[in-house]
Amino acid sequence: MMQTLDVLEQPILDLTWIDLTVALGLVLISIGVSRWHRTGLARSFAVGALRTVLQLTLVGYLLVYIFAIDRWYLVAAALLLMLAVASKAAVDRQDSKTPGLFGITGVALLLGSGLTLIYVSVMVVHVDPWYNPRYLIPLFGMILGNAMNAAALAADRLAGEMETRRPEVEAYLALGANSVRAAREPVRRALRASMIPTVNTLMVVGIVSLPGMMTGQIIAGSNPLLAVQYQIVVMFMLGSAVALTAVIVVLGYRRTFFTAAEQLRPKGG
Amino acid sequence: MFPGTVSDNLAVAAELAGVQDGQFDQLASELMLLAELEPSLLDRPGDELSVGQKQRVNLARALMTSPEVLLLDEPTSALDPEMSRALMKTIGGLSEVRRLTIIVATHRVSEARKYAHHTVVIREGRVVHSGDAEEVLGELSDPEDLSGPPDPDEASR
Numbered sequence: 305m306m307q308t309l310d311v312l313e314q315p316i317l318d319l320t321w322i323d324l325t326v327a328l329g330l331v332l333i334s335i336g337v338s339r340w341h342r343t344g345l346a347r348s349f350a351v352g353a354l355r356t357v358l359q360l361t362l363v364g365y366l367l368v369y370i371f372a373i374d375r376w377y378l379v380a381a382a383l384l385l386m387l388a389v390a391s392k393a394a395v396d397r398q399d400s401k402t403p404g405l406f407g408i409t410g411v412a413l414l415l416g417s418g419l420t421l422i423y424v425s426v427m428v429v430h431v432d433p434w435y436n437p438r439y440l441i442p443l444f445g446m447i448l449g450n451a452m453n454a455a456a457l458a459a460d461r462l463a464g465e466m467e468t469r470r471p472e473v474e475a476y477l478a479l480g481a482n483s484v485r486a487a488r489e490p491v492r493r494a495l496r497a498s499m500i501p502t503v504n505t506l507m508v509v510g511i512v513s514l515p516g517m518m519t520g521q522i523i524a525g526s527n528p529l530l531a532v533q534y535q536i537v538v539m540f541m542l543g544s545a546v547a548l549t550a551v552i553v554v555l556g557y558r559r560t561f562f563t564a565a566e567q568l569r570p571k572g573g
Numbered sequence: 574m575f576p577g578t579v580s581d582n583l584a585v586a587a588e589l590a591g592v593q594d595g596q597f598d599q600l601a602s603e604l605m606l607l608a609e610l611e612p613s614l615l616d617r618p619g620d621e622l623s624v625g626q627k628q629r630v631n632l633a634r635a636l637m638t639s640p641e642v643l644l645l646d647e648p649t650s651a652l653d654p655e656m657s658r659a660l661m662k663t664i665g666g667l668s669e670v671r672r673l674t675i676i677v678a679t680h681r682v683s684e685a686r687k688y689a690h691h692t693v694v695i696r697e698g699r700v701v702h703s704g705d706a707e708e709v710l711g712e713l714s715d716p717e718d719l720s721g722p723p724d725p726d727e728a729s730r
Contacts, residue, residue, distance in 0.1 A: 472575060472576075475575065475631075476585070479586045479589050479590075479634065479635065479638055480590070481589050
């Protein structure tokens, strides 16, 4: 079926630097609105726009370089760097700075995102060669972005639930429950909170919004049906990454609330 | 208290203690009576109970796990004197009926004097007196006295 629809594919329209300069006009609009109502965000918009240009240009050249050199270790290094940055970002969003949370988040993102990436690239997309950066880096970027949010939500919610449900958790322990049983409800709620955004996305994708990757593929000249196929894989992949990452974060983080003797640690201790 | 009814609360303890489903209803009623609560309260939501009733439910819930020792941390601190006396009477009765060892932490000397067999006075984390309740508490009359005579170590300094 795909072959008969080749007419749907078109060459991409190139953007020139002049086009991009014209696009700056859009930034002026956002700055204008911010000034008008004194939101205090005008400066941030300007800095943000500048950072967007610099960061994306840098990434663009980096990708060109990685694609050109085409070595597995360069790809691996890029993926690990992305992983480290994502772990740091997820932990930085937490109010409570628990020592060890960075390690727990790192392991969760490595396993949750890494296993999902392997599954998709090896068994679904059949990426060739196996380290092909043109596939692995964008796929991992999408996985990590979602997994990172899930990790941050899960950790934040677990800390909150363990705080508000402290008397309940203590009552369980007093009645002889182990820490797993005592923290069952906080764990359940943290997992739900971290996975609900992904479930919601699965429900409305294509109706409320067109996903960025699919849009990009279509603009780049792909057959929309091929773009849809890829997007379906991506959605499933995000679900897996989010679920795996959240459960590892929550189970790893749960342990830090209890002592080795299954006592609830004092607040802030 | 856990969310839900009084019965839900006892059920959590029953589950943890491995009480069989068939025995639960009878056991729950028995323990309610033991804690001197009406078994009809079993269907009431926990948050509708008075503070004193909640403490008694907590007692019944703890007994559901068939403990040999009960450790109660200030069980009467939120209760007025009359309710405190009633609860301590119930607790005292439990040690007789169920042959339980009950350890109560309290700031009220009168409670210790009236209900304790053995009393340990702890001051700043250290045991300063230990022994027969009447002996230990004989000279202590008001709460300030709980600190007991000057710490021998401190006095010698």
